[in-house]
Amino acid sequence: MNNKRELKRYISDICTGLFSDCVAAALYDSNHHPENVDALLALIMNTYNDFVCRVSHPEPGMKPKVYYKILIDDFNVQISEILDQISNQG
Numbered sequence: 001m002n003n004k005r006e007l008k009r010y011i012s013d014i015c016t017g018l019f020s021d022c023v024a025a026a027l028y029d030s031n032h033h034p035e036n037v038d039a040l041l042a043l044i045m046n047t048y049n050d051f052v053c054r055v056s057h058p059e060p061g062m063k064p065k066v067y068y069k070i071l072i073d074d075f076n077v078q079i080s081e082i083l084d085q086i087s088n089q090g
Contacts, residue, residue, distance in 0.1 A: 004056070007055050007071075008052055011075065014075075015048040019041060021086055022037065022086050023041075025089060029089070040086060043082060043085075055068075
């Protein structure tokens with residue numbers, strides 16, 4: 001990522017895609033549980049808010065390149081967990 005704006009756009013695009021995938025999976029799965037879908041949607045929204053906030057307010061005293069590398073790695077791990085939950089819902 002070249003700047004904060006691109007990183008925020010990347011996070012937004014990924015979370016928007018996950019949100020729509022979760023809704024689509026719930027609509028097309030005949031035996032889904034609404035409370036699980038609601039929890040997943042809330043998790044996606046919280047992930048978005050958390051990581052956008054972390055982009056806007058970097059850790060003081062840490063080199064920016066290291067901080068954003070850690071942030072991107074954490075984001076990718078969180079997204080992988082959410083994808084696993086979406087694929088296992090039902």
